[in-house]
Every structure is written in structure tokens, then in C-alpha cells.
Amino acid sequence: MADERQQLDVRIDSAAREGLTGTTPSNIYRPLHDAEQVTTAPDGRPMEVQPAWRTDFPIDWPQDHYVERRDFMKFMVLTSLAFTVGQLWIAAQNWFRRGRGQPQLVRLAGVNEVPVGATRMFAYPTEQDPCVLVRSAENGFVAYSQRCTHLSCAVLPHVEAGALRCPCHEGIFDLASGRPIAGPPRRPLTRVRLEWHGDQIFAAGIEERTV
């Protein structure tokens, strides 16, 4: 079969030159082979004897984008396995925490030692867990962990505003319930359960909440 491209009229105004002035779509040209280009190393030796990084970092775009079905499946299976293991890990942690029970009673203050509108810092259940006791009304005692649920900065009580404020990213929590009102935090503060024995206030356990 004669190839019409070989009989091109080279005169500048000929009809066959149209493609060369940039007006003809490329589908009039011979279709390409499969663009499965093979990167050749500069030393010309075959890919089998080349170092492994040549296969891992090919120069050609088709090879660079090519993902084997087996590699894709491996990625999918391993990723979902990691998610599953993470869920199991969280469940196991919950289970063990419940098994440990609540920490013991710790005396915080006498009722008369904290006037209305005052706050008292304490650490509960360990020395590494700073908490804050707030008396917002005559009988309005609340206590929360100071750890902000966003990035664990220490929240500061603002009793007259009825809020706890995290200075790091302007997270605001409701003082009465500990729920997030504004800013990046999404979970309420850990509440410290309070008990009264006579006129003494005791911390009697912690209540971690997700919503």
C-alpha cells in the first residue's frame, strides 16, 4: 500500500502541507504503537543486570505511572489491615481501662476554702494530669482535666464568661458541661467526678467522653 505521506508536495502552498502549518489534528498521522517505553541505561546493558533503583525510578513517564495490579492489591490489603489493627488497639485500650476501675478518692478542698467564682488547681489521678476545680455558683462545683482535647494545651477557666479557654488555638469549652463551643476542639474535656463528704470535696474518678 502506498504511503500518502511519502508523496508530499513540498511546495509551500500545496494542500498536503496543511498539516505542517499547524492546522491538522494529529489523528491523520499513523497511530502510535503502545507507548510502553523501556528505559535504557546509559551503559546499554539490559535491565536485568542493572541496579534495582533503575526499575524503581524509571525515566519514562508510562513506567513511572504504571502500578501493577499486585502492588495495588498489596497496598490496599496492608492499609486496611493497619486500620483494622488500629481499631482493635483502641478497643483493647478501652477494655483495659474499664478493668482498672476508677482511681481512688483524693481530697481536694473544703467547701468553705473555695469562694464562689474562685478556681483551684490540682493534679488527678497522677501528678502528670493537671485539673481545675471551679465554683461558679453556691452549689456549682465542676472539675475538668486541663488537657485541651485538640492538642493537649492547658485550658484556663474564665468563670465570669462561663467558659474554659485554650490559649493555643482559641478553643472555648462550656464551663457547665465541658463541651466544646468554639475553635478546633471537637470532644468535651475529661470531667473529674466530685463527691462531698461533710464539707470536704473529693475527686472520685474521671469521666472520659467522646461526645
Place this chain on the structure above:
Amino acid sequence: MPKPEDLHFFIDPNRCIGCQACVQACTECDTHRGVSMIHLEFVDRAQSVQTVPVVCMHCEQPTCAEVCPADAIKRTGDGVVQSARKPRCIACGNCVIACPFGVPEVYEDRQIMMKCDMCYDRTSVGKKPMCAAVCPSQALFFGTHEEIEQLRPRSRPVNRFQFGRQTISTRVFMLMPATFVLQQPYVDVTAAMSEQPQERSIPLTAVASHDPFAEVEL
């Protein structure tokens, strides 16, 4: 869509008249808008007005891609070596040092290497690259081998370049005198660098014979 397989880029340095049309047209290409990727080089500026347009030669084994530590320079299936991938390029400049033809450029302000990509938006749909479309003397030509044979019967396209002991073959062709190609079917670049023009050099007598400072007393 890839570049049509039968269309090739041909450079004929003999025909270059140094008009800078390609440099200006290059800035209008959409793949690198506003920046000219073509280098219009003077061969020996003191002795001659001869210029040579330098575009990316699109090597078969691109040295720029070989040395890229960030794996940013990729070649498409049609053999066109593309500019650095923007998310990968770290603007280290290895490619600038490695390229035997001196094509890539690092743009410090935008932290990326950019190079001639044969106007991929145009050639991939069968159009000529900007420079070849405007070149008035057709020193830059984009077309088929059959056309170039008919248009330049006394020249032969060569795509092998000798750098010392290393041979580099490219997708872009350079047109050489046919008689010369019969003896040596490649361009010996390193030999040409030390070559001195002799009988073909044209002394610019108007400048050389009259020394304007000869009679000046200091």
C-alpha cells in the same frame, strides 16, 4: 495525546540568521508561558555573526533525568523529555550541570527547572513547535524525514553526538553536509570545540585594519 511518531525536529545551524524570532515565539508557548526556553548562541562572537539555535535535543538516554535526585524529569512515551515535574523538583541544578547541550535552566524565584519540551501542547496534537513555526529561514524545521530529504537534498540529518568517549543519540536531528556525513556519521562536539576556523573565516577588515587608538598619545 503523544507527538506523532513520524514528525521530527530538525536543526540546520547553517540557515540560522540570528533574527531571534524563535526566542520571541518561544515565550508565547502555553507550556512555559512568558519564558523563553530556546537559547540563541553565537558561535564565535568576535569573529563571526553566525548564530545557532539550541533547543532540547531529547536524548535517548537523557542525562538530566539520570542525574535528577528527585526523580522529577520524565520522558513521555513518544520520546519527549519533559520539564521537571513541579511537585518533585527541588531546584538543585544537577540537570543544568549534567546536560551536554546546556539546555535546562533553574529558576530560583519559582524553585523549579524549566527546559524546552518541544512545545508539547502543540506537537502532541500534530502542530509545529512555536520556534519552528516562525523560523523564517527554516533553520528550525518540524516535519517528516521525507520532507527534509526533498527540501535539503545536500544535507543529511544526524542524531549522534560524540562527547569524548561518550556517544549521545537524540530524538532531535541536526542537518550536516551530506559529503561530511559519509565520512563521519556523527557530530564530534569535543573535537569541534578545539577546532580553529582557518580559510573559511572572514576577517572583518573594516574593524581590524584601523585601530582608532593608534594615534592617541597617553
